Amino acid sequence: KSDRPNSSVQLTQRESPQAAKIKPTAIVQVYNANGEGVNCRALIDNCSDDCFIEESLVKKLNLKKQTLPHHQNIEALEGKLVATATESVQLELSSLYHPQIQINLTALVIKKIGGRYPRESLDASNWNHIPKIGLADPHFNESTPVNILLSTDIHYRIIRSGLLRGNENDPVSQESIFGWLVGGGTATSNPTKSICNLTDLSLETQIQQFWKLEDCSNEVNRLTPQELNCEDHYNRTTTVLPDGTFEVQLPFHADKLSLGNSKFMATKRFHSLEMKFSRNSDLKVQYTKAIHELLADGHLEEVPRSEFNIPDDEVYYLPHHPVMKESSTTKLRIVFDASAKTSSGVSLNEQLLVGPVLQDDLTSILIRWRYWLVPFKADVKQMYLYISMHSPHRNFQRILWRDHPQQQVKMFRLKKVTFGVASSPYQAIKTLQTLAMKQRHKYPHA
Known part of the structure; x- marks a missing residue:
């Protein structure tokens, strides 16, 4: 009996470069329990119904948490459950450029908001339409974490009329009370990824699979x-x-x-x-x-x-x-x-x-x-x-x-x-x- 494989199956997958998505972020001042402003990085999400804050930041700010009357499920597309919130906090935040404008909101406390935004650092040197000063997040193109997520109602409260566009595939810059927000799609220069999987099938395995496929027995499955x-x-x-x-x-x-x-x-x-x-x-x-x-x-x-x-x-x-x-x-x-x-x-x-x-x-x-x-x-x-x-x-x-x-x-x-x-x-x-x-x-x- 030979141990040498009799046939093989080779699967190859290639990933083409995809467009990177820039979600608008801003550096905002959030006030701790002593009334002192702490700079935090916030993600502006105009599709979210609620505001969120990471539990680690709540502890850092020493904010008082309130227990929700009912557990609140955090759902994504098609109702997929991604987290459950049981507590909330009252936040007071302001703009670095307009400290006289303060926003009060309720944020749900969750362990983690997400990964890094953007997913990878991007080269912004060719985006000449984006202001060099007055940015809401001066490091918007660097892949770093966020610890606050602001909802759609906050988004519409902070935006202003200014809008700067570049080329078709360039991100857009939107004026806001936090400064110029940057968001949208952009081409990425990631190299193409290739994956190759090789599986060897022995003759014995193929015969077993053949008999299973050809088996037409009428055996009744036992019920659990x-x-x-x-x-x-x-x-x-x-x-x-x-x-x-x-x-x-x-x-x-x-x-x-x-x-x-x-x-x-x-x-x-x-x-x-x-x-x-x-x-x-x-x-x-x-x-x-x-x-x-x-x-x-x-x-x-x-x-x-x-x-x-x-x-x-x-x-x-x-x-x-x-x-x-x-x-x-x-x-x-x-x-x-x-x-x-x-x-x-x-x-x-x-x-x-x-x-x-x-x-x-x-x-x-x-x-x-x-x-x-x-x-x-x-x-x-x-x-x-x-x-x-x-x-x-x-x-x-x-x-x-x-x-x-x-x-x-x-x-x-x-x-x-x-x-x-x-x-x-x-x-x-x-x-x-x-x-x-x-x-x-x-x-x-x-």
Whole structure:
């Protein structure tokens, strides 16, 4: 037997130079507990809803921290959780150039704001349009850390009318009370990176993979205890309504944790959605139409006044956002985020059993497809919305909505199985299979 490899796979990846992004930074004076000004480097972020300060700087300034009434989740794009804030501080800061102008703000305390800004030091010698004096950050092009992040409302309070532009790919200089801010994209001269990975495959390994690929055994996978619990829960709690509609319940874990408050988080996400609407009126029209269709079709209902004051652990507010797909017949889809964290640091999806995978594997589907001379396929439109949710459990599927910012935000709840909830795929397929078994004598050829 030879140990020599019989074949090899070589993968090569090349990275082309990308544009470096300069985010506006400023050296500001922040006053400590004794009223003394300390120079700090701040990042001006016109997309952030809140101001932030690093915990190490709070200790250095000896500032008094205040405990938040609820934990505040810090989320990035698509609601991805990046940090959780439990405390805040009151900051007083001023400009080095205009010390008479002072700004008071509340900042959330987090361990780390980010890395260095910019990501790498840049050559600014050819940017002749950028002033040599009066810069908000004289070392804006040097890769150094920041310890304060100022939000969008601070950004609009500090900017002035002056604007200096260079060539097309040069950063822009914006006048502000802190001095001239510099931001934008610029070409980088980084060398191209190449990565080469070489993997040798022995003959024995290839034969093992071949037999695994060709294996068409119909062995039933053993279910885990949690999957068995989910199956048992479905069989015990699912009912058929008089009109033939299946009604299911959410399969919570036996050791269900405290959900905590989710309305605060959902409210912030909804206000962010409204800001997006203010910049895209067409998106707002489509989104509002989709919400109204859910109401008209009976999939969504307003929360009854008698259930306004349900305890936090018995209700969950789903943040929602649009996803556009031009190739689809339904170009806009509302996505509900049941993975968003509450004040206790858990989400609805973490509390639910997901159930076993009920779909056939791809090999079985392809063989069944090729078995017949003329195969047919069908797509059930909005399949989840044909399955009703048990009334008390609809409170775990609440959303916030209003047609116009001038109106009061109202509470609604989804009456059907909802896309984005962890248990929904299992419940939908299980209901289809159960329906087929119930109707097999009536439609034997189906």
